[in-house]
Amino acid sequence: MIVDAYRKYAKALDLEERPALETALEELEKRGVVVLRAPTGYGKSLFSVAMGLAAYEELWQRGIAKVIHVIPMSSIVEDLYSRALERLTRKGEDADLKQLENALLEKYPRRWVGYQSWAIDADFKDPLYIWSSLVYTTFDSFVLNLYKITPLRAKRAPYESARSAIIRSLVILDEAHLMADPRGGKSLAVFIATIKSLRKLGVPVLIATATISDTVARLIKNAVDDVKIVASTVKECGKGGDVLVHDYGPKGHVDAYLKAIPLEELKNELKSQSFKKALLIFNTVDRAVRAYRMLRGEYNAVLLHGRLTLGDRSEAVMRAKSAEIVVATQVVEAGVDIDSDLLITDIAPFPNLIQRFGRVARREIKRGTAIINIDKNAYEASKAVYGENETEVTSKLLREYTKADKRLEVEWRNPCPEKNTYALLLEEFDRRAYPDIGRRYDVELSLALQTLNDLPTLSREDARNIMEKYCGFVRDAAAVPLIDPECYNNIKKPDEIRRCILLVSSDFLNNKKEYIITNGTIRVVVEALKRVDKMRDQVSNTLCKDRGVNEVSTEEYELPASMLFNAKGEVDCRKALALDYYVAKHIGTRAVVLGVIINKGYVRGEGLI
Template identity: 25%
Template sequence: MSEIWAKSVDEKNNNKIVTLAHHVSDVLKVFEFFKKKFSDNQFILNAVEIAIFFHDLGKVLPSFQIKTLGNIGYYPRDVVYEIPHSLFSVFWINIDKLKEKLNSEKYLNYIISAIAYHHWRDNFDEIISLENKQLKQVCEKVIYEWKEKLKENLVKEFEKLSGFDEYKELIDINMTWLKAILNHRLFVNLAVPPYKFDYHPLRGEVKKEWIFISGVLQRCDHFASWCEEEGAEEELENVEINAPEREYIIKAISSRIGDNAWQFKELEKCSAKNTILIAPTGYGKTEFAFLWSSGEKLFYTLPLRASVNNTFERAKNAFGCNKTGLLHSDAEVYLLDKNLDETGSIKLYELSKQLSYPVIVSTGDQFFPYALRPPGFERVFVSLSYSRIAIDEIQAYSPKACAIIVKFLEWIHKMGGKFLLMTATMPKFVIDYFKDVIPDFYENVNSINIYEKEKDAFSKLYKHKIKLNLIKTKNEQFEIPDEMVREILQKAKNNKRILVILNTVGFAQSVYDKLKNNANEQLKKRIFLIHSRYTLKDRENKEFDYINSEFKNPKTENVGKILVATQVVEASLDIDADVLYTEICPLDCLVQRMGRILRRYIYQNNEVVNKSNNEKFNLDKPFRAFEKEFQNEPNINVLVFNNENLQSGGQRVYTKELINLSLAWLWKVRDNQSNLGGLLDKTFQQEFADNGVEEFFRMEFADLILVQQNNKKKGKKGKGENKESVYNSLLFSHDWLAKLDQVEIELSEYDKYILVTLFYSTMKKDGRYLKDFYNTLIVLNSGLMSDKKSEAEEIFREICSVQIIPKNKFEEFKKDIQEFIKTIEQSGENKKMLFTQFKKDVLSKHIVMHFYLKDLEPVYNKLTTEIEIDNKWKRRLKHWLSGVYLSYNFVYDNEKGLIRAEKKESKKDSFII
């Protein structure tokens, strides 16, 4: 017989062979540790064990042994006939005997599917759904030449495994299926894949048991393979690292927030349930999420990488460094930068990718695209079936992404996992959807609304006073007026921290320039800029400096400074400033931006506490923090530009619907706070159809605009049908904007909550924003499944972004690559860390993310024409630099980030965060 290899691992230049029996044994050992998470369904666990035992039988194929693994002594000798080994595995199982053993054809189909597709490849479609020449040739070779020898190889190989005799006797040639392929039967009709919507058997809902069997097989197989490749089989037991005890977490959190904090009081009611938490910014939602995990596995997601890194550091303090993982696109670079132990950093990142840590902090795009169920979704779904997932700042996602998130959470609920939604500004349509899809919603989901629980206190706490500023523009050019620039600089000179948030990078850069050009030499050093169009290295340095130093919460020093930024500082970043100047944005975003201002003032135990000096104020009467700090001057200045789009991003950033409705509601509340509660009650009494929304706006906003009878079609319609739409007038007419200029509005913390709720509750479903949300759900509910994970990620992000190297960085980039190659060649390479090291030492210093552009040149092509590289490095660089382009339209400035090469920037040149 010929020994069957499962892997040929190049470890420190010495070939390490892992036989098939050894690999299956390792996967079964991992399963023994993993299945402790499940004890309620022994039948499914048995099905998983069977799938693990048979999953790699197809590696008996000669071409896989000789060509793929280099097992040159293998017999039969052949390298011509090949198909993916996972598909070949199903031809070596005695289906009839297995069916008898299971006494269930349903579970038989699940097992066969899990085995055949545990390593899905992009080319599987052409093999399984069409008559495939290669597949037929392999079947012929087995039937007429190889069958006895390959069966002998398998039987002898599995004799090395002790026990499992009942499974070994099922290893046999499946002649029925081999002949079926030769008789024009499609493979897809023998083994149904769980990834294709157009396959009839899956037009119904994919079964939970199917997901479970496939997902556990994938988790165990991937983890065993990682241990084997690392030469660390002692790690097999760490497929699921034990979570810290609940008491440990409570002690760590209580040392930070105190034993009597609201988080502990609320936890008693919801620790065993799905939970929706609505609480003000800076109110300790993160600590609540840590406590809510209750000693179970926790996935904690946030929208932005900077806030993920920050929360990861906080999570380590709560759960322990050896219990906390990190996942985002550049996590390994961040970990290497923070940890001198390179091996430890890579292990931490790999264990995070394996989902092994009991706490994993990540960006949402690492998980939510799996709502589209691309290949490998079962691995994530099964992991979340026994876990908890916390979603922070759901309002920060686009309506399409939000629809994908709620669909993802619907799946997690079906699988048995639990979710926690947290935000200061919860969109009502999200809760409405959950009420429709989660049976017995009020029994299965606990809602905590801190605003309502502390209504009396939050109604008296005023941190912010808004001033609306209508700014005239010329030729669509966006510019802050000179008098406002002087105002900002003067406040900074008076030792105030100023935060300026603009909607596009181009506008942020121009405002930054204007402020610096008009500041004195001393203040110039304290004017900062941050946005998303920096290299990874520059942005991380700036984020660390600004968040942890210059604008750290709470403000303790009496030094004036200015931070100009885009939406990257809008949510989840714990910064504290005194005054905000912001472009108009949707109400929920505006509330998030306001949350960075006077963040040091918090409500705690029936008092307002200034964390800067621990000064306390009672709430027997309204407390106005802005009045104490600024003698009643506005500390929130909203800039509205008097042109078609009202803000610099046009409708690429925020739709006109969101902007105009936000302004209308701000006008409504200017001197009418006392009636907000009544309006909220009115909107919750009934679900508005769009005609109901129109009537509501006619009653509440008619005095904002001039509503006249449309006489053009007089006599053609019945009475009342020719009324001009107030809703549409607000969206498409700007005559009413003049009424907003210089309007000042005091908002309590409770007012902000009411405003945002009203804003979302009275939005038309056929408007652009909600239409995106509901249309996406219609498609998802129809059963859409994505063919590739990358495709699912693009749909979730809604952005076709590319990695570019600006033209003025190319020479430095070229030199860094040459230096990297030289260093590796001299020191000896560690292949397992080579790309990570390249990403850290080279790519992080030069690449900037941007929307897809024309006139891009693949940087690899340019590189290989200018420097001499041997073939080994050419192969590596071609792979590493795939999708990286050289741009001649942009240059890079270390201070300002990515800027256009042209001196003048037109409206079209402004680019979004």
């Protein structure tokens, strides 16, 4: 049984017993799809390490050759990949990823842990999931591999190699609440299609989350027959129909308050608090950068958000371990292993707040304080990012549980849907915020993806046509790679270029097009494939055979901005998705676009503002 292998290798790795996880595995062998509801800090993240080791050592003989751990954000992929290598090699947190990878090779005869994400500066990349028994991957990349396109640099790789790897795996969809946006739209449609497609392929699927809504859980049950929900709870509580495992003892205590803190008063608020490590979470990059600039002179502070280059982000993640204050956006909301005793967060939808509260009193710290900032600007930022409905529902709900001293009368570590627990408030938020989710669910996209999966006659070209029609599968806007020129001009080796790259949405560029356009042109860095004559006599240097070989070189080209933008001056989604093709056609050779060079706006350590 799978669960026996898990117990064996979890014990070998000194992981704590997790009866709910074991029950989920037992149910998984019976029915194929299981939803695991477990509170933040439960220990879901290291589960895949034991399962991956089991696949590497013995489960491959029983049809599970690998474990694919799917995560919604690149920042979480990096954190979990690092923690997995630390656990397997027994190296400390001070080692960087490449040192950890080398330590893994010293301990095991082959490389069996890998990742797929553009935003990791390491060597064990496995974009098609071929080489590794344990792979950490973003949801975007997983969907591209499942639906016959393959991600980024592996665009021309045989997609059936990736699909065959998926078919022989156990798939973990972790932090599923971030993949299945209950507001509807593309992400929820793709999430449901992915589960249905994996079931048709016979792939066991474990969906793990602390805050998946009841509405989404019902959609999963309607989409796939015989789904079971396994819930980790405290004694004598839970939902009818769930498999309840009473194995959770609340860790740490959080005192939460509602306060209006204008950004200019943030420093005074921090001075009034006693803390060892503070985490400040803002809903927008601009607010996070402004706060960081105010604090960095007096505190050991670090800034983390989604518009940092790979190199700057890697350095920030390392610094965050010892920083006194971590200033961040929602990139630290899930999966990232930060243990703070003070959290100040912009108001956000209730499920997001629960995830943010999971970064307080997480391990060694036993008691912490969380302040939800309801200042006007924080409120407006939440509406801009998450929507007015979700923000207002959350605001009303929080005020209903706020006492005269502004303290929230909520048990933030109790997963039982009982009076004054976060679980009950989560249900109430779900009921008020998403009464009509079924009507917002994009059934057409979901069916198109399932058809791609079901019909072997449909190829990569068919998949790309669907992707261009919907401007991508997962994101609401196309992602465009950019390059920091200061970093690019100082690299010593071609493979260091990736440290200079950041991804931004087309929506951001539509408002900041001057960041990359100069006099109607853009500058791009590409890896170009050229035919080079190599067959020459070593003495006379004369051509001895009419034969050449392909060489890859890194080149910079100035191209018309119309190669990326449309006549309205907006990023054209189809052009962004097929930028390699348009650039290759223009320069006359096969090419992979590494990024568009930024003209202005990027500040080292602060990101693209």
